[in-house]
Amino acid sequence: MTQMPGTIKAAAMTDTKISARNVQVYYGDTHAIKDVNIEIGARAVTAFIGPSGCGKSTFLRCLNRMNDTIDICRVEGSIDLDGEDIYDSRVDPVQLRAKVGMVFQKPNPFPKSIYDNIAYGPRIHGLVRKKADLDEIVASSLQKAGLWNEVKDRLDGPGTGLSGGQQQRLCIARAIAVSPEVILMDEPCSALDPIATAKVEELIDELRENFTIVIVTHSMQQAARVSQRTAFFHMGNLVEIGDTQDIFTNPVDKRTQDYITGRFG
Numbered sequence: 607m608t609q610m611p612g613t614i615k616a617a618a619m620t621d622t623k624i625s626a627r628n629v630q631v632y633y634g635d636t637h638a639i640k641d642v643n644i645e646i647g648a649r650a651v652t653a654f655i656g657p658s659g660c661g662k663s664t665f666l667r668c669l670n671r672m673n674d675t676i677d678i679c680r681v682e683g684s685i686d687l688d689g690e691d692i693y694d695s696r697v698d699p700v701q702l703r704a705k706v707g708m709v710f711q712k713p714n715p716f717p718k719s720i721y722d723n724i725a726y727g728p729r730i731h732g733l734v735r736k737k738a739d740l741d742e743i744v745a746s747s748l749q750k751a752g753l754w755n756e757v758k759d760r761l762d763g764p765g766t767g768l769s770g771g772q773q774q775r776l777c778i779a780r781a782i783a784v785s786p787e788v789i790l791m792d793e794p795c796s797a798l799d800p801i802a803t804a805k806v807e808e809l810i811d812e813l814r815e816n817f818t819i820v821i822v823t824h825s826m827q828q829a830a831r832v833s834q835r836t837a838f839f840h841m842g843n844l845v846e847i848g849d850t851q852d853i854f855t856n857p858v859d860k861r862t863q864d865y866i867t868g869r870f871g
């Protein structure tokens with residue numbers, strides 16, 4: 607079932623994890639996101655697609671308040687995570703970003719060992735008391751990210767010494783280590799070769815069992831492969847959102863149709 611922008615849940619959607627109402631984003635005078643209403647289902651992958659500059663990354667960054675770090679950026683409207691407004695003044699953005707983790711376009715491991723890349727978050731968030739507990743988190747995060755077998759004998763080696771695809775899985779493991787509920791991914795495969803991309807896509811498919819995932823992608827094939835729901839953005843508007851198969855086979859809006867058939871973007 608395809609749906610127009612709005613807040614009505616499609617039948618196939620799982621429970622709502624994130625609910626955004628009337629979201630506007632401005633960079634100075636530029637109105638980058640225009641009155642977006644969306645519900646994002648729990649334990650599923652939602653893909654954001656649309657032509658360059660349509661606001662996908664801007665909207666993604668609203669979901670863990672990363673836009674707070676951009677001086678000229680102003681966000682209006684409300685975004686709830688499990689019914690709680692993440693823009694409430696009592697919310698600590700650092701704690702929020704542990705709950706709503708992020709993986710970026712370019713793998714960005716810290717200039718530290720593989721072990722310390724994963725241990726960093728649990729340490730600063732005070733999640734562990736004993737070294738053995740930290741070892742356990744490091745191992746389980748690397749296992750969940752499908753990287754354990756490749757790095758278990760070189761945990762003291764530098765994270766930056768891994769291949770690009772391994773570095774991206776390390777960054778995913780780092781996000782997982784603080785037990786997030788949501789993982790935001792901003793074009794996570796754009797710097798990876800097809801084999802590394804396939805591994806990350808497989809990983810995304812496994813992670814959706816335990817996490818809510820939102821991925822920005824330029825690749826419609828990738829959106830079709832990894833997501834259950836797809837949202838199409840155009841010029842700052844959310845044009846439509848629906849089950850991925852419906853968006854790609856039977857879109858409601860002509861702009862979506864034009865985009866998926868390669869007429870623009």
Ligand SMILES: Nc1ncnc2c1ncn2[C@@H]1O[C@H](COP(=O)(O)OP(=O)(O)OP(=O)(O)O)[C@@H](O)[C@H]1O
Nearest residue numbers: 633636638656657658659660661662663664665676
């Ligand atoms: N830091 C910023 N300062 C000023 N304007 C910005 C900033 N980031 C984005 N914009 C503007 O906001 C609009 C949306 O950009 P955004 O990067 O969110 O789009 P996008 O759909 O993710 O694009 P792409 O697919 O090319 O990454 C664009 O007009 C862009 O120029």
